[in-house]
Amino acid sequence: MSAKDQRLELAHFLRKNRERVTPKDVGLPTGSRRRTPGLRREEVAILAGLSPTWYTYLEQARDIAPSPAALERVATVLRLSSYERQYLRRLSERSRQSSHASEGNDQTENQWTRIVESLNPVPAYVTTCLCDIISWNEAADEWYSDFSELAKERRNIVLWMLTSPVSRKCFVDWETEARELVARFRTAAVGWYGDPRLTELIENLNESSPHFRRWWEEHHVLGPNTRSSKMRNTRTEIIDMTIIDLYIGHPNGEKIVIHVPATHTG
Template sequence: MESSRQERLHELAQFLRSRRARISPEQAGLPGGGRRRTPGLRRGEVALLAGVSVDWYTWLEQARDIQVSPQVLESLARALQLDSNERKHLFLLALQQLPADLSPADSDIRPTLQRFLDLQGTSPAYVTDQRLNIVAWNKAASLIYGNYETMSARERNTVWRTFTSPYVRQLLREHWEAHARHRLAHFRAAYGKFAGDPWWMELIADLSATSEEFREWWPRHDVLSGPEGKKINDHPAVGKLVFDQISFLVSDAPHLTVTINVPSKDDDTVTKLETWLAQ
């Protein structure tokens, strides 16, 4: 066995032992069983909680080169009560890849992130989750794209809103189709992680029943990610607005994406927005 793989297996074994040692039987819902020579759960108890054999789990803690499935790793993560960072670390050590995200609807926004959005001023900025729901925004975004505060959860889904909102079509005019195709391809790429999930299936069915364009384009399986680049809006109150779009993941919450539409330096968008925001 190559030395790098052996080192990774040793690291995995030590990680498992350290996490086993910090959990008491009572915390795991097991009888205490009196005094123990070492703290934490026994190997057999972890195996019981994870639904694997004691021998197999023992081999894993002995850094043996054995096959591990994502399903078993998920069981171990639950048995050892790992948090999200520890779960990712477990998968990287065992499989050299990150696990699928278990909580697509976990969209808590830290106050620091909201302050960051607010400080963007004339740059409309918002945060989307893995389902492409807008979960946070600043004043400029709400003024231009609609009052998110009063929208339903379905209306704050960017795919649903793109394909069903007359206001979005008016705002984008001749640019609507390019935007809609980009949004749909982004949605298709995100769906790959959650294919068959009931929430996604319901939205896809509702969009297919509501939008002729969605019904026609969805079977094409176009996929992509990343920002749209230049965006041109025709706002009913202030007229033409031109933006350059950038997007990035939140480092401590990579299931969230921040999108900022920066006013073009070759246009009077900033002046218009400064006046409007000051009212």
């Protein structure tokens, strides 16, 4: 991720969140002549105890280095969640990533394959940091798709979710699942802008999915979590699933996604 790309992402994230906070949220009068959605830049700056010019430079992606304390005050004004604050801090750090996000090796993939196969009949799959699917078990085939039928460059859970008609049958509340997946993908992308695989994925998703274009522009972020979801398998059974994201090693590296079935709901 180039320094410029990182500043642009930081600026975009701040602007989108500023637009989501109303004057009423922070105790300011609404007024009848406001044309700016949410807060004005100078209002954020003053509430955070910062120079309006300095904060404007931040949203313009100028080459300035915000301190952790200044970012924390801005985060408080923008009413960011604890995870959004963590994301903001990561965006403000100088990039340390240099290797390709899509790189892997046969030995690692074989290890993951043994792990997910041992989890049968619980559905499980493994992705890279950019959500490329590198291993999965037979149960995942039953609940999702036979990923082996996809070309390797399309074997990506975000691409599958946003472009495959099967995904809409698989998830009862497809829109919520897909929107949250895009938010987790947005988080995973920090540090990888400029990587050829990430560039390819974003271009492909922008071209093929209006949902992705809209949700990407919103710049919502989510971290790995444990969540409940209603899923429909190939036999059209609807099952309550607890979906668990587990990182092994680096917190932004490869991830295993495990699905624990609950009870039948109809």
